[in-house]
Amino acid sequence: MSTPLPTTLRILPSITEVPRAAWDALVDDTAAPFLEWTFLxxxxxxxxxxxxxxxxPRHLxxxxxxxxxxxxxxxxxxxxNGEFVFDSPWATAAERAGLRYYPKxxxxxxxTPATGRRxxxxxxxDRPxxxxxxxxxxxxxxxAERLSGVHVLFPTEAELPVLEAQGFAVRLGVQYQWHNDGYRTLEDFLARFHSRRRNQLRRELRAPAQQGIEVRTLRGDALADVDADAVYRLYVSTVDKYPWGQRFLTPDFFARMLARFRHRCxxxxxxxxxxxVAGAFNFAGPHVLYGRYWGCFEEHPFLHFNVCLYHPVEQGIARGLKRFEPGHGGEHKLTRGFEPRLTYSAHLLLHPGLDRAVRGFLAHERAAVQGGLPQWRAETGFKEGA
Incomplete structure (x- = not known):
């Protein structure tokens, strides 16, 4: 039996230096859609x-x-910017101590704050x-490059043992996600709520029809008729509302998604x-729907909830999806049946003092997150035992 060749690490300044077929041959259901070559x-x-x-880019x-x-x-x-795992206090502490935090x-x-294989x-x-x-x-x-550290953002839970064995400290986060517990219809889902909350959700669900608004999902070849410029304008209509909002994505990104990535959009x-009047640009893996970019040209009561939450949930039930991740933040999701779920990141700071300080911070933060989970779950409005 021949001995396998040793492996060699190559760090590449562009994903285009890897053949698409070679990269995508590594992508499985836990990585799609955001790890696919075309998206990157x-x-x-x-x-x-x-x-x-x-x-x-320094692709490994x-x-x-x-x-x-x-x-x-x-x-x-x-x-x-654009990482969704917030470490600016660490950077500030490093600067005060006379340490360089960037580049990292x-x-x-x-x-893309979505969990998937990193x-x-x-x-x-042999994966591990x-x-x-x-x-x-x-x-x-x-x-060798004298970087401040290495950070692995939104890995799967299955990847944590190897990361910890390599010396990384694990950080916990929380997102609000919808999980399909075998629902056959939207009414099955609504039946989990106590009556007051259920009546509230039904009022919100009726709002678009009362406002003369039709909500629908386009996918596959139907996306050929979608105006990429309109999608971009809706995207910036949201980010421009906030002082901290940033236009991370260019108009050409949406055009490329609609032209080259329709099977996932x-x-x-x-x-x-x-x-x-409004829209949400989402992505779909084989079993999971990911809510991403929402915007509106007109404000209507409960329109955001219907476009970004209720309609995708109803579609997810009809299609038998396992999960819907509507994105980062948004405690309003809790009262609409989106449950708190842990997310993860892993961090290795190469300066020993900074690394110790970060690990101490993470220990306290981890206790706070774990302690808060029962209260967050209680806010969903589900009936006891449902």
Missing amino acids: ASLEESGSAVPERGWH TLWRGSRLVAAAPAYLKDDS LVLTVPF VLVAPGE AREAELYAAVQEYAR EWVEARREGRL
Whole structure:
């Protein structure tokens, strides 16, 4: 029996330096859709995740000869914008101590707070072994480049043991998600709520029809008729409302998604007398729907809830999806049946003092998150035992 060739790490400045077929051969159901080559390439080619915007691609690829056996999207970052795991207090503490925090290396999908495999591994390979090889190699790279640390954002729970064995400290987060508990209809879902909350939700569900608004989802070939410019204008209508809002994505990103990534895109649109008044641009994996970009040209009561929550839930039930992740934040989701679920990140700071301080902070934060889960669950409005 021949001895396998050793693996070699190559760090690439663009996803386009990896053949699409080779990269996508590593993507499984726990990684799609955001780890697919076309999505990552579109972020770069559209000018969204590029050095001029603080994202310097440094994609990690592990090769055995000419065969790609593992990979992870990774970026050097000049700041912490668009990551959705908030570490600016760590950067401030480092600066006060006279330490350089940027650049840092992040293994993540830009602007995408969605859990999924951060390290892709080829079928037939020893997954934990390849993950460990990649993390060990990337630590050597980070030290050689004198980076402040390595951060793995939104990995799966299954990836945590290897990360911890490699010295990373795990951080807990919380998102509000809808899980399909075998519902056959939307009424099955509503039946879980106590009567007052159920009546409230039904009033909100009736609002679009009373306002003369039709809500529908377009997917697949039907997306050919969607105006990418309108999608972009709805996206900026939301981010421009807030002082902290930033236009992370360019118009070309949405055009590329509609042209090249239709098998993963869904467009929820709300029209009144044929006029587009609101919409949500979502993505779908094999079993999970991801809510992403919402906007409106007209304000109507409960329109946001219907476009971004109720309609996708109803569609998810009809299609037998396992889960709907509507995005980051939003405690209003709790009272509409979206339950708190843990998310994860992993952090390794290369300065010993800063690393100790961060680990101490994470221990306190972890206790607070775990202690808050029962109260958050109680706010869903589900009947006891439902």
